[in-house]
Amino acid sequence: MRRSIVVGIALLAVAVLFIGGPSLLFSPSTDEITPEETDEPEPEIVTLEDSESGFWPYLNAREHHEQRSPLNVVVRGDLDRIVSLLATHGDGDWEETDHDHFEADELLELPNNESTTGMDPETDPTEADNTTADAIRPIEPTAIPWSDADGATRYAYLEPGPDDDAFWTTETLQLEDGEYYGYRYHIRAYESPNPDDQWVVMQTHSEHFDWFTLRHRVDGVEQAQARLEADLMEIPGVDIQEDVQRIYLDNSGPSDADGWATKIDLTAMALVPIALSLATKRRRKAHSEPGGILQRAGGEIDAYLTDSDQERLRAVADRLEARHLVLAATILTVILGVRIVGVALDRTAGFLTVHMIAALLYPVIAVGLPVATYAIANGLERRVDAAVAASVSLAVAIWLDYSLLGVDVIPIDVIVQRALVVVALGFIAGGAANRATRGSRLNDMLLVGVSLWGLVLVGTLFGYL
Structure with a gap:
């Protein structure tokens, strides 16, 4: 004993x-990655210039005005053109998604009365839209229970105009760049309810699959926002001075969101044919330190060890056998x-x-x-x-x-x-x-x-x- x-x-x-x-x-x-618990606020609709329609700058797993998942990218233009341009320009391999999945375990979203150590969001699973082309792959993350979730969604609160009632809606489409069982960037896109306004609001974040919990873990929004912003700015014809800006949506707090959204205007550009890639690739470079650093570190440690300390270490080394290595x-x-x-x-x-x-x-x-x-x-x-x-x-x-x-x-x-x-x-x-x-x-x-x-x-x- x-x-x-x-x-x-x-x-x-x-x-x-x-x-x-x-x-x-x-x-x-946890203060940096956990949203504050608040009562359901009165929704403040964000509208863009020359636009009657608008949006509330958060997404939710259910139809409630809880400040959960912040929207962080706004693109002026037609959604099909945006998808086409992302597929043909920039460093990303963005693909639309359509296969079955489970719910995500997101740092940006915590249900009411949940502690900082419980990260399971409330979900309202719906059937996924399977009408997209075969070239389209999923980005929606997984969670428990498997068998009960054929698809999951996030709701956006959109207003067609000042004379029309606002309503909750599911995403128009989702895009991914990365590996489902590895690391990837994820976009949920919501198209303006007024076709004449031509804007798409997006929520993008980075996430990885956790095999010990069978969930995707959302790592943050800032890196994904910067990545999508860079890809959009790579599109030929985008004037960085005129077409790209940051707008303040006052939706900071969840994860590393700072309340600022990227706004890019693509309305003046010519239509590019849609050419989605058929393979998902991940272009993250692994950074490794040279082995010499470990050798130098070992030498510095030896300088602080006494003779008795070194003797103990040698005794431990003598007890090592092949089975330990196996x-x-x-x-x-x-x-x-x-x-x-x-x-x-x-x-x-x-x-x-x-x-x-x-x-x-x-x-x-x-x-x-x-x-x-x-x-x-x-x-x-x-x-x-x-x-x-x-x-x-x-x-x-x-x-x-x-x-x-x-x-x-x-x-x-x-x-x-x-x-x-x-x-x-x-x-x-x-x-x-x-x-x-x-x-x-x-x-x-x-x-x-x-x-x-x-x-x-x-x-x-x-x-x-």
Whole structure:
């Protein structure tokens, strides 16, 4: 029992050091990513010059005036022309979306009375519009429960004119640039209810798929807004001085929204034929530091270590064996492999829906990872060594996954969930070690690890974490 307590303390230290520490240092605080809870405001309609129609500068998952998801791009022009120009100019591979999906877990949207660690938005699923061309792919993110959500939407509040009643409407279309099971930019576009006014208002954000929660996590709006703005300015004929400006919509607060929207006028441009790309590509460049930095850092650390510290480190190194490396490599392969295979299947296996891909790959993490960890750790002698090796490997795999995706915003609920799965996997590995299984294979560490692993994943799927 005493050894189990020691292992538990070691695992908590690993979770705090490798999950909580980097998260607190490098991620925004919850105040920066969580919208303030407010009563339903009186909607203030935004109108553009030479336009009778207008819009309320927020989107919602239901038909209520709650300041949730801020609109951040306004384009003057015909929607078909805008889609065509985005497809043929700029650096993005924007595609329209039409396949089934689940709801997103968005930082920009929190239901009323939800804590900062509960990120499940209230949803009002509707059937997706499947009338678009086969070249069009989805961008709408996924969430739980799978089987109940054939499509999800966001409502915009539009006013045709001062003499007409305003109404709620769903998006005209959605666009994506990126990978469904990786990282992507997402646009929801809403066309003016008055055809003579020729404007389209958009909400764009960046998001990534989280395999541990089976949700898309919205990372923010600022980067996506800048990306879309840059793509629109790449269109030939756009005069940056005359056609591009920032307008203040006073809708700051959710996520990193600052209340300023990009406004671009394309009404004077010639129509460009629509030529949507057939393949979704992600053009994010991975930034890596040269290996020499690690060597220099190691030399600086050695300068601060005493002889006894170095002796302890050598003792730990002497206890390492091939099975530790196999355990680490297996955990890294499972986490990063599921990400890569998910993206590959979404690209190439057109006969598989996103639900099918998730159903195929999620068990690899939920069941395969702890089973493989137990099988490999069963050949290790020391409980602490096995537990620390597994938990550190999982923490490293999680951060490598985030690094490859380019994610730099991690909400509190995700930090807690990741810390718990790191601790759980460590207990499973520790409970599989030879010294733990001498009395019985169903020892206390294994039971705690399996129970914690199951409770965390089930609690996450049902929205409790």
